[in-house]
Amino acid sequence: MEISQSVECWWRGLQLWYNDQDYMHAIVTWEEAMGFISWANEELFVDTSLKNSAIQERTYLTLHGDTASLSELSPLLLFLAGCYLDAQEYRKARVTLRRCLALASIDAERDSTSNKNDLFHRTIRECIFYVEEDPECLKSWREARELIQYAIKVDQQSEKERLSEIGEANSVPWSDPWQRPGFLYPIINQESVYDRLSHPSWCRLLEERWGDIRNEFHRLIHRPGGARTLSASPRHWPAVGSGVHRGGAGAHDGSVVAPGGDWREVVIFGSGENPQLAPFTSELLEQACPDAVSLARQGGGEIVFSVLAPGTHIRPHCGSTNLRLTAHLGLVIPEDNLGHKRCSIRVADQWLDWEEGKIIVFDDSFEHEVINERSTLRGVLLLRFWHPNLPKEERGIALQKALDAKSDDELQRYSPPSPSNDRPMMLRAMEKSRCTLCSRHGYSSIRLDTRSLTFQCQCGQSITS
Structure with missing residues (x-):
């Protein structure tokens, strides 16, 4: 088969995909296109x-x-x-x-x-x-x-x-193999872990009131139907990635839990939020760090009470964007009576240990993993906040770009490219343009004119702009 015949198969596959919605046959046809x-x-x-x-x-x-x-x-x-x-x-x-x-x-x-x-x-x-x-x-x-x-x-x-x-430079998307989020925005002076001197001022306020925050955490753990001791997981809390909270969001998060582990959370702010579950903590967060609450409500990452059951390992992974930093306030940190059981988080190549009443701050767009080998639960208040090196005037633009990139990734799954590299067709497929006649948009509105090998809207209007 010559390259010209391969291109013919490519066009036939596009007809099957867009005109007939015969996706399996289209894939088989494209496999034939590679046969030479x-x-x-x-x-x-x-x-x-x-x-x-x-x-x-x-x-x-x-x-x-x-x-x-x-x-x-x-x-x-x-x-x-x-x-x-x-x-x-x-x-x-x-x-x-x-x-x-x-x-x-x-x-x-x-x-x-x-x-x-x-x-x-x-x-x-x-x-x-x-x-x-x-x-x-x-x-x-x-x-x-x-x-x-x-x-x-x-x-x-x-x-x-x-x-x-x-004679001119061209930016590249990655500079550190440890940092590989789904969306990477150009931010200067990024670090994987931030020392206490660089923490936001509200971190000290949360540390001062950590006892009151922990009391609300304990009430949620020990409410009727919950765990009676800290050696058992609170079964009335949703499992991370279960899809029964956060409005169904975050389903992928559960995939990083190693077999036998149990990671659960209660959402205070963000998708599936219920601030009334922890009224003191909610009010304190809204007053002390409103930017974190705002970020959560814009889809930038929930604020949660998070627990890891004994024997849980969260496998190495990276967060979705580098637009934010993550803070953990230690609420219940199990002791190691034997002296060799780990309860820690690794960020890039650095292991960190939690302390009750203390905050750690890190960038979860860097590879990180969590392990609790001890005999009781680990509990933290987890919140995200805007990256301090991201200018305030860029926050909305950067977050929208991240959301658009996620949407584009999903749409590309259903929008096969054409041999002609037809830009108007791809703009329509990626929902970035509409038909001037019927206002349809998206990959499902595209049809291929097999005689002229040009793309049309479902209504017959030519896709040219």
């Missing part, structure tokens, strides 16, 4: 990391293939990988991502235009989604860290080429 490529032997990469196997694939393609022609198929490869990942076909997703990463990295180094760099960065993010979701990736955080290190290396090479050609 001589890929490296899949079995060579079973026991290697995704990054290393992509480098081997890249070497093979460079020696045996026309990578300039193949790179045209990279956007379709990336879309297919997302389809496989959503269907939990992890083997297919891994093979496809390896191939896409090989092509995208070659393109990014050879052509540092924004389109090529964007595709490479999207591929890296999809690779991270994959290693975090595939149950066979037992050390997913290590693979994710390795992928970011690889991205930084490719970006540096691309930057060097760009500087030599046009």
